[in-house]
Amino acid sequence: MKGVLLSGGTGSRLRPITHTGPKQLVPVANKPVIEYAIQDLKAAGVTDIGIVLGHKGRTAIQELLGDGSAYGVDITYIIQGEPLGLAHAAGCARDFVGDDDFVMYLGDNILKAGIVDLIESFDAGEYDAGIALQSVDSPQQFGVADLDDDGTVRNLVEKPDNPPSNLALVGIYVFSPVIFDAIERLEPSWRGELEITDAIQLLIDDGCDIDSHVVTGWWKDTGKPVDILEANRLVLEDQTPEIRGQVDSGAEVTGSVEIDESAVIDSDAVVRGPVSIASDVNIKPGTYVGPYTSIGSNTTLANVHIENSVVIGDTTINANERIVDSLIGRGTTVESAAGSLPEGRRLVVGENSNLKL
Amino acid sequence: MRIITDTCSECGTVVAANELEAERIMQCPGLSCDAILRFADLPEDARRYFLNHHDEYEL
Numbered sequence: 292m293k294g295v296l297l298s299g300g301t302g303s304r305l306r307p308i309t310h311t312g313p314k315q316l317v318p319v320a321n322k323p324v325i326e327y328a329i330q331d332l333k334a335a336g337v338t339d340i341g342i343v344l345g346h347k348g349r350t351a352i353q354e355l356l357g358d359g360s361a362y363g364v365d366i367t368y369i370i371q372g373e374p375l376g377l378a379h380a381a382g383c384a385r386d387f388v389g390d391d392d393f394v395m396y397l398g399d400n401i402l403k404a405g406i407v408d409l410i411e412s413f414d415a416g417e418y419d420a421g422i423a424l425q426s427v428d429s430p431q432q433f434g435v436a437d438l439d440d441d442g443t444v445r446n447l448v449e450k451p452d453n454p455p456s457n458l459a460l461v462g463i464y465v466f467s468p469v470i471f472d473a474i475e476r477l478e479p480s481w482r483g484e485l486e487i488t489d490a491i492q493l494l495i496d497d498g499c500d501i502d503s504h505v506v507t508g509w510w511k512d513t514g515k516p517v518d519i520l521e522a523n524r525l526v527l528e529d530q531t532p533e534i535r536g537q538v539d540s541g542a543e544v545t546g547s548v549e550i551d552e553s554a555v556i557d558s559d560a561v562v563r564g565p566v567s568i569a570s571d572v573n574i575k576p577g578t579y580v581g582p583y584t585s586i587g588s589n590t591t592l593a594n595v596h597i598e599n600s601v602v603i604g605d606t607t608i609n610a611n612e613r614i615v616d617s618l619i620g621r622g623t624t625v626e627s628a629a630g631s632l633p634e635g636r637r638l639v640v641g642e643n644s645n646l647k648l
Numbered sequence: 649m650r651i652i653t654d655t656c657s658e659c660g661t662v663v664a665a666n667e668l669e670a671e672r673i674m675q676c677p678g679l680s681c682d683a684i685l686r687f688a689d690l691p692e693d694a695r696r697y698f699l700n701h702h703d704e705y706e707l
């Protein structure tokens with residue numbers, strides 16, 4: 292079994308964060324999203340991984356992941372270029388995959404339960420494809436599967452008015468190489484892309500058996516800022532607390548907190564988990580870091596109350612203000628305007644930013 | 649739709665034909681690989697197919 296990890300896309304819904312890098316490198320609990328997928332693949336015994344890259348972030352992703360040896364996997368890069376759809380991305384991996392089965396994983400997805408069960412379910416039968424599904428409240432907004440009693444897929448429907456089930460497609464699939472013949476028979480859809488659901492539907496129409504596996508636990512597509520915050524919350528909820536940094540005697544650190552060995556929590560600072568604090572972070576006196584917050588490396592916080600937020604890193608915040616539900620990009624400085632005249636906020640804000648003052 | 653790729657003989661990076669055709673001659677996108685990749689290095693039938701179906705390979 293090989294792995295194909297899709298890491299293209301423009302990340303437009305995550306601007307301005309993605310003006311300077313690909314969405315797959317946005318950190319969740321201080322770890323780039325794509326590393327969760329690599330770990331899931333490795334945990335499932337999939338160590339031969341092809342990473343499909345688009346235009347954006349090609350170099351940054353290669354610089355982070357290298358040849359994969361740091362993760363115990365072997366990585367081949369596949370340059371898709373133009374984003375011509377998931378089936379085109381899969382098709383670009385044909386030579387890499389060869390005659391093996393492969394699991395295809397969207398590089399900006401995180402799921403709690405990993406992919407071991409999905410692969411085991413696929414391997415247990417003579418299937419040509421396996422799809423991961425999850426129950427959703429509004430199936431009308433998703434690709435939805437119609438299943439037999441034994442879980443074999445009868446049909447896939449995109450955003451149906453009358454959904455045959457509430458089981459939506461999660462962005463993780465297992466395929467045998469017959470999928471490549473189906474992809475070759477596809478024509479671009481109305482939006483000019485080769486759709487993977489069309490390729491799977493062709494397999495169904497050919498009489499191939501398609502397995503389905505309902506994912507237990509949460510699944511998150513981290514395409515938007517609110518999704519990053521939600522994924523951060525979900526991952527932090529499950530983290531193993533580990534305080535390795537310096538916590539001064541007058542500091543209050545409670546709950547599930549992970550603190551890097553080079554981080555310093557000063558006296559009169561409060562950290563209330565679940566929280567993750569990365570390397571070279573200094574939480575200064577008078578600061579409150581509340582639940583579901585990740586503070587990225589090389590960051591200094593002073594006097595601020597921050598919770599349910601992600602600070603990506605290389606940031607300084609020194610203001611007696613409350614910051615909640617926020618995603619703060621790298622290299623940001625937030626200071627107090629108190630005492631400055633005329634009174635008011637002073638902003639240097641990047642394109643496509645989103646502020647609530 | 650036929651999907652055409654080339655594989656860098658130096659580093660193993662796979663490059664889609666649409667990328668090769670857009671650049672014609674390019675340094676391999678594999679990090680720190682100095683190999684030069686050319687659209688012209690694809691087999692003739694692949695090149696002809698690609699050029700005959702050029703519209704399908706762009707959004």
Ligand SMILES: [Zn+2]
Pocket residue numbers: 656657658659660661676677678681682683
């Ligand atoms: Zn190369």
